[in-house]
Amino acid sequence: MSQFLLSLICGISIGIIAGYLGSLMLTKRMALIGGPLGHLALPGIALALFYQFNIFLGALLSIGIGAIFIWYLKVKTEISMEALVGLVFASGVALSFLILPIDKAEAALVGDISLITFFDLLLTIIITATLFLLVKKIYSKMILIEISEDLAQVEGVNVKKYNLLYLIAIALIVALEVKLVGGLMTVAMFIIPAASAQNISRNLKQYTRASTIVGSLSAFLGIIISRFTSFSAGPLIITVATLFFILTLIFKR
């Protein structure tokens, strides 16, 4: 299979699931959590690039350690979540530049689809398919939690369990996104499709569909354009998504 096809299939799969899950992130007012998670991934990506092991694993490992670190600080101190996120943001970036010199950090920061291997493709397809089914299953419950946690709980929804599942799903997708768009822009793949969909949807079905379509189409077009130009795919994917967003503003309901 050619490198181009590999990255195209990976990109579309990730675009679909990021758009789908993003539609929950936007409504859960947790839109920005994908950002810090991406930055948490940076040191792991840097290590993976430096020691040449799988970037996905590196990213996932450092997200995991970082998330436990944040959780620990949140429990042990009274520091606000915003401050913790700021702290993590900066230290994640700093640490990765110490591991990886800045002139070699491009792949970590904005992604490099030429690094996608057949193993990555398999991993991506298995993870995105599993997560798609999972998110589909918890979707209506997550919406109910968003409307009111108390209401959801009375309806028998285990709020803590679903929030945890949801966070794990986000962390996994962020780790997958890294090769595609790098550690700096992971949040955009969640937020921009969902925000575009929000502009043009009147109900939940339209909303999730539109978000999924914008997500996958942006990845598809970004990778296609990068093949015929000298630009890297990551920034192109995000730019295409932004153009979609601007387009939806015109048709805003």
Add this chain to the structure above:
Amino acid sequence: MEEILKVKNLFVELEGEKIIEDLSFVVKKGEILTILGPNGSGKTVLLKTLLGLIPFKKGKIVWKDQIKIGYLPQGLTPVKIKSLPLSVKDFFQLKQKNEKEIERVLNLVEIRSQILEKRLGHLSSGQFQRVLVAWVLIDNPDVLIFDEPTTGIDVGGEQTIYSLLYRFWKEKQATVILVTHDLNIVYKYSSNVLCLHKGSLCCYGKPQQILTPQSLEKLYGTEIKFYKHIH
């Protein structure tokens, strides 16, 4: 009448602070119990504890077996979910309800089914609250627990909500536990009133006995004029 709920020597603490202290009461089938008390007296905490949303420290809460509870929390407004592209129909479908059931319950709260395609966050406060009531009623609960269901609604809308609830209560022989500040409503509909003051039982009885200037002053710490209307 059979007992639906029995609360005995209930103690609730939140972050080390005592919220409910040594509270005991019984709710019987078909009763409308109003919980009255100033802000911060523990009314909402009590409701949430009864629902199992907040753990309690000591005491007993015993619901009758196999009872279905419908709950309307406090402070849910359209503004809070404005950004959510959720139609009224989607909202009911979160409970996996079909159109026939939705229509039946919308009739009950006197709302036309054209509203189904509208976005939940775009409704007026009055419509929104009625939709919420319908959402709770659709499961045909045996017990309704409503926490200030008319906050943010004008007087007319408020009357409508309460008369709808009253009708459901009458038809279904439901049991209602209600928090409200509206003394007229308390007087008109309640079978019993339970007053909470700093988490303890301050008075309990029929509204005619409770809604006197003396006991209201004891409860709210200031003179309250309440005019009994003759209907």
